[in-house]
Amino acid sequence: MVIVMKPEATEEQLKEVISKIEELGYKPHVIYGTTRNVIGAVGDERGKFILQSLESLDGVEAVIPILKPYKLASKEVKKEKTVIKVGDVSIGGKEVVIIAGPCAVENEAQIINTAKTVKLMGAHILRGGAYKPRTSPYSFQGLGKEGLELLKKAGEIARMPVVTEVVNPEHVDLVCEYADILQIGTRNAQNFELLKRVGQVQKPVILKRGMSMTIKEWLMSAEYILSEGNRNVILCERGIRTFETATRNTLDLSAIAVLKEETHLPVIVDPSHATGYAKYVPSMAYAAVAAGADGLMIEVHPQPEKAFSDGPQSLNFSSFGRLVENLKLFTSVVEKI
Numbered sequence: 001m002v003i004v005m006k007p008e009a010t011e012e013q014l015k016e017v018i019s020k021i022e023e024l025g026y027k028p029h030v031i032y033g034t035t036r037n038v039i040g041a042v043g044d045e046r047g048k049f050i051l052q053s054l055e056s057l058d059g060v061e062a063v064i065p066i067l068k069p070y071k072l073a074s075k076e077v078k079k080e081k082t083v084i085k086v087g088d089v090s091i092g093g094k095e096v097v098i099i100a101g102p103c104a105v106e107n108e109a110q111i112i113n114t115a116k117t118v119k120l121m122g123a124h125i126l127r128g129g130a131y132k133p134r135t136s137p138y139s140f141q142g143l144g145k146e147g148l149e150l151l152k153k154a155g156e157i158a159r160m161p162v163v164t165e166v167v168n169p170e171h172v173d174l175v176c177e178y179a180d181i182l183q184i185g186t187r188n189a190q191n192f193e194l195l196k197r198v199g200q201v202q203k204p205v206i207l208k209r210g211m212s213m214t215i216k217e218w219l220m221s222a223e224y225i226l227s228e229g230n231r232n233v234i235l236c237e238r239g240i241r242t243f244e245t246a247t248r249n250t251l252d253l254s255a256i257a258v259l260k261e262e263t264h265l266p267v268i269v270d271p272s273h274a275t276g277y278a279k280y281v282p283s284m285a286y287a288a289v290a291a292g293a294d295g296l297m298i299e300v301h302p303q304p305e306k307a308f309s310d311g312p313q314s315l316n317f318s319s320f321g322r323l324v325e326n327l328k329l330f331t332s333v334v335e336k337i
Contacts, residue, residue: 013059092266097295199228239274248276
């Protein structure tokens with residue numbers, strides 16, 4: 001249920017409604033609006049209509065059922081776009097945010113060189129993996145804590161927020177010490193214990209789409225994070241598994257349009273993992289922006305041919321520079337349409 005407060009409702013009246021929701025056994029989530037506040041009450045669906053009695057409380061304008069199964073992610077609860085601030089960067093605002101960096105942190109020189117270069121070329125956020133869940137147990141698994149330390153150092157030198165993947169609920173506190181944004185990868189998109197754990201911290205979370213997930217399932221995973229109190233969720237389309245073998249995955253650009261209709265959360269796109277080949281990344285990046293993406297996540301490596309992981313899909317510095325310059329031109333055209 002959504003409890004809509006009157007524009008003139010006082011803070012005391014808001015607190016009283018919150019208290020009543022808790023007494024009835026539901027969890028209140030306050031969304032502060034520009035003209036009025038609303039409260040999402042979530043819990044056992046079977047007795048939700050008991051919340052209708054809240055209409056009699058002072059300051060309450062209406063109690064409205066939420067029809068979507070993803071309550072807090074739905075536009076039924078929050079019609080305005082969610083804009084997530086990370087330092088000086090706003091994700092979900094007017095500017096297309098570019099997240100760039102290597103698949104994995106390999107050594108100090110590699111990550112610092114990459115951070116300085118992508119920042120100079122126009123990237124806003126630095127990415128790099130410290131823990132790498134890999135299909136093969138023999139592949140490079142990341143540097144762990146050392147990788148986190150190097151990533152943070154590189155971010156500080158380049159003056160960029162940093163994002164890295166967290167793969168285990170036990171690692172959440174450690175990763176929070178070093179990263180500004182947590183990432184949930186495709187293999188953990190339905191790891192519900194991990195989703196609940198990152199929902200208990202206030203760091204922004206990039207939630208990648210599971211490789212075989214429907215949009216509804218993806219939004220339900222976002223709901224796990226939101227329901228624990230963390231409102232800072234960013235959805236990342238990174239391609240889904242289909243019968244096609246020409247690319248690593250099939251980039252579902254239609255998901256952007258659907259998500260813009262269904263949710264207030266920011267949506268970004270990872271064309272690197274979607275295609276698996278560096279030569280396809282620029283065109284898919286432009287297409288994602290045209291479809292309405294709020295940002296892009298691009299893999300960049302000083303020497304892709306020597307990368308420890310995902311070299312074929314990583315752009316080198318010169319290719320990334322051309323992409324960013326072309327994106328500026330392309331974005332200016334899209335804004336006029």
